Amino acid sequence: MIETAADGTYFEDIEVGPVQVSSSVIFERDAIIAFARQWDPLPVHLDDNAARAAGFDGLTASGTHMLAVKQRLLHEFDLGPTVIASFGSDETRYHAPARPGDVVELHFSWVSKRSSKSRPSCGIAQHLSELRRIDGVLLLSILDTILIRRRVTEEVYRAS
Template structure:
């Protein structure tokens, strides 16, 4: 038997404008996710954690905290886009075209829009993507453009792996 190297992510040179990545992991949003995230971030709108209050709104149920969805979809994209990130530069044009409810399952995809060399750091390049989050019905619930500095091959830190002792 041979040892197989695990996925170590893409480097700047691995991206091409026009590439589309369907990120592999979906995630069902639980009531606990919504309540905890809302309370941990002190975004204390009762529409996110008070079911009785939310039942009196036009949606008749709690809305999922939108910043949780931004964080979730960003996290879903890491394995394809930013596992070798030097730094995130920003999220632009964040749009929330449809609500997310507890029990919805969120999936995501990203399209590479632009690649350019960094003027200040020769060991990284700048990758700009358009990312969409969508629910189990295929309805888009989030879009944003994200820019990040990604290491060039052989220019980033390595992940140390200790030897296993028998």
């Protein structure tokens, strides 16, 4: 058998349905402001009064910051060297703001998978990522489609 990566999750390992949960991360006030200053300097991400004037209970994390936290936590699910590429993200939704002191974790599940017609050594899979506060409140959801390696057998290798 020819294997293309030393570790990680292969196409054959994907089980559609079960939800895995990452470790937790805290949205620290200083980190929210620092991220916003560099990447998304809207007033609601920098100033409590501006956030309250916009209808929030105070400072909120940037959606881009939430996506960055989601992406970092995603690496806990051992996809690693088996992921070849992302085809894109769909249905990105911000359900509630992340605020200073919020403790969040990523809920991850595979939603679908199929063999690649053009690349027999690969599969195409979709996964749902939900960034949730530890009290269960959903903050962010996103559906990603990826190209992922198969465990390459001699038969698959000859066919490709």
